[in-house]
Amino acid sequence: MSGSGPRLLRPRFFRSAGFRFGLFYAGLFSLSAAALAGFLWWSTAGLLQRQTTDSLGQDGDSLVEIYFQAGLPGVVAAIKDRIAGNVDDDSLYILTDPNMKVLAGNVNAWPPEWPMDQEWGRLQVQRDGLNVDVQVRAFDLPGGLHVMVGRDVSVRQQLGRLMEEALLWAAAIAIVLGTVGALVVRGVFRSTIADVAATARAIGGGDLTRRVHVYGQDDEFDLLAMTINDMLDRIGHLMEGVKQVSNAIAHDLRTPIARARTRLEDAAIHAKDEADLRAAVERAMADLDGVVGVFQALLRISEIEAGARRSHFADVDLSEVLNSLAELYEAVAEERGIAMSADIAENLHLMGDRDMLQQAVANLLDNALKFSPAGGKIGIRAWREAGQAGIEISDNGPGIPEAERARATERFFRGETARSTPGSGLGLALVQAVAQLHGGDVVLGDAMPGLRATLMLPAISEAILPPSSPALLRSEAA
Amino acid sequence: MRILVVEDDKDVASFVVKGLREAGHVVEHANNGRDGLFLAATENFDAIVLDRMLPGGVDGLRILETLRAQNNHTPALFLSALAQVDDKVKGLKAGGDDYMTKPFAFAELLARVEALTRRGKSDAPVTKLQVADLEMDLLSRTVRRAGQKIDLQPREFRLLEFLMRHSGQVVTRTMLLEGVWDYHFDPQTNVIDVHVSRLRQKVDKPFPASLIHTVRNAGYMLQLEEP
Known part of the structure; x- marks a missing residue:
């Protein structure tokens, strides 16, 4: 594309229809990528979160049940049992008496920062010298006993971070791909429209033989190109007709006009008497009537062709x-x-x-x-x-x-x-x-x-x- | 006859005015629409020859529409360069009695103007036409000349009727085509001459005096005397 073209070929960025389409395309692409990422997040990290919450709920509920069936010793035994059976060591249990003295559990003390009226929450717990994120559920048993159950969620958080990273990358790739796609769309737009514009300009400049390029893809652009070409063919045909007719007018009407003129000039120079003159004038009039007749017939035909008579x-x-x-x-x-x-x-x-x-x-x-x-x-x-x-x-x-x-x-x-x-x-x-x-x-x-x-x-x-x-x-x- | 010519083209106007005067008519001329309308509305004319496109802000159509709205039924003939069928229809709708396109032959214009005035007069239904010894009964559709019955085909009857209604006037071939056959085009063949000559065979040939005369460069005229 040459830089000397009119506005169509060198659009101001935001006014360009190609750019708008590109932008729209990129936006749509990013939106669908984001939707996909959101679904992935919901179905992985979100699922883990829900599973943890479910398991804490069941764990706590079963301890309450045991308490009502077997009393405090039962609960203590159950907690010890569960700690022992917890192979992954990702569970937290504390049972305290009303004075916050630990009766059973795998941590040394009730976390002091925990507000006593809160049931669900997160805690940072020191274990094996590491700060571990734990999701906990705290509740009371009759007799002022306090229970807290928890699950280590640091693995989940790692997964979350991994996911976040992956999604960020995906977003970056989506933006890059979207931009490239947008540029491609815009390019296709520009080249097609530029071709149409160049053809139209050439036609406007008088070159009626120019046609829009048809790529043979049988797509919308080809359809547009073919429609335009059909129109140009028709215009060309009409122009040809007009040319023919005007040539014919120039030629066919010249003859009788020339004849009339000759008769008149001849009479003006050579007529000997009035009768000669009259005869010449009358014949010239007949010639001119013929010319008028041709014009009337032409007018009639174009009137009919215009279809107004319908x-x-x-x-x-x-x-x-x-x-x-x-x-x-x-x-x-x-x-x-x-x-x-x-x-x-x-x-x-x-x-x-x-x-x-x-x-x-x-x-x-x-x-x-x-x-x-x-x-x-x-x-x-x-x-x-x-x-x-x-x-x-x-x-x-x-x-x-x-x-x-x-x-x-x-x-x-x-x-x-x-x-x-x-x-x-x-x-x-x-x-x-x-x-x-x-x-x-x-x-x-x-x-x-x-x-x-x-x-x-x-x-x-x-x-x-x-x-x-x-x-x-x-x-x-x- | 008193005729008003409203025409802005000097050459056409002087040609028409001169021709009509030579034919024995009294002619007034207006070269713009305003004057034309004023004259037509304030004075009495037997016919108006009206151009379509006129200077002065009032064109021919407006003049005639205004006159007709004032219940002025002076016969009017449009003389215009606008030659499309639609233009003619517009002219006749505006109240025109006839429409001619430029360029025109004066003989045609004269014949049509004179035919107009005749049309204006014959308001009462006519049942009998008579020219010299030629009689036409429009009810029984019979024709007699010197008391002798003449058998005519329906179209010949209508042709003769048209000529008799315009007796003493020149009737052009175009007028016959339009009036008798209702055709609005010029055939390249001399169809009208052939039909008139057939009519002559029946109406004139068996009798000593001819009634249907050929008027050179114009058309035909039905009357006893040579034109």
Whole structure:
């Protein structure tokens, strides 16, 4: 990572998301280590402590019992017995009379510092010249006798110290590991984000070929990278489209504008009379009208592609739309010696934009008429198929070669066979846009010979249609 | 006819004003929204030609909404560079009777403005239309010329009805597409010419005088005299 990058690459320590994640990671790691240590402590040293307490309780209780069964001599005997049987020499026993004179036990005197009203506690006792930690229980027997039982807990304390030491080490290791882990997490974060940032910067700088690196781990980072790359592909595609369209605009619109300009200039210089001038002006106007037409078509297409028209969707009686268009165009076909046949299923309905659908089908019919030779045939078919409405317009003109079909719906694309005919190259692009607006598609095929254009659009199922009503023709009349 | 033109673009305004005057109309012009609204609200006009985007803080939509709110129903036609379908819908919702986009052909504008005023007048339901010896009965849906019955297809009937309702006026191809077929796009094929020519075969051909005339660079006109 270079140091010249923006803030993202050189974050202030605490503002860095990587650092925060690292810190969070280290904290979580330490917390779990502490929990583990606590459990270890509780289950070892704590267990010993509880065992000692239990054993002192039982020891004392049994002495009380013996006293009630066998009196003082019994207790003295029992204490002596227990001292003798205590192989580890880790027990303490004292029995005194009311004057604190020792009657039995393995220490010389009742510890003077012991408060007489305390039952449980700790004592330091000198044994074999060593200070030993003892946990004791003191209680009285009837007749003013005092008893104290105890257990040497120095072993336990050693264990405790050992544990403490081990836990301290463990804590240190946890902190080190946590920190390393945090740094690794932060590093992964930084490198991934830096890659995304670098890619975004390169894209912003105009290099649309850059992509985020995918590591092939199929993890979240890869998912993010792939999502971003998909988005960039789409943007690239759109940019390419925009470039193509603006090139096409520059080229296709220049020609008629240049022609209009030439006509006007020619007329300005060479026109001999008013009639000449008028003719030139009128032809230039026709050229410019063509330019305006192209702009309107482009505007229409981008309006459709923006999808804003969806809010105007309503139930469209497709059968009625198609019959009406067939009737409109049939007259033209007849005049040109072209036979037009219509086979339109009844009661086809879909949610859509009536105007747009009309225009799309009209474009296909315009095309069919334009390319059909005299004596040709044009067919309009519409049918219902698996929840879809199919509309097919076929002609027996030259058709579109298979290699060009995929591109025929691109804006301004004009196939070899279409180059010599008038047209803007936007007709099929609009059909495609309308099809997509309705969640459908347009497929260009071979009618052998000729073009077969098929629109497949999601239809409203027959079952939920209201009983058919005669199509209301809007009247312009007041 | 007295027509108000509210348009800020000098070239467009002078072109429209000149053209309308040449066509025999009396024209007032306002070059901003405020003046336009003032004129429209204080004087009587037969039609208003209204730009959408205007200087002066009051745009075309506001002018028309204000007029309509004052119960002023002067027919109005929007003339705007805003060409999207939504823009047109907005214009018509605000109370516009027609919507044209720039650039435009003057013949189209003139035809539409003149059609507007006719629309305003014919409030009472009409059951019979008559032009010269051509009669149309809208109830029985029959057409006679010189007493002779003419058989028409439903669409031909509607086409003739539209022409008769606008007799003496130029009717453009776009107006026919919108008014008779309810289509709002320009077909690349001369569909309208073909249908009008079919209608002529039935209405004009068998008779000595033609009623349906072609107006060059504009459209059609139905009347007895040559335009």
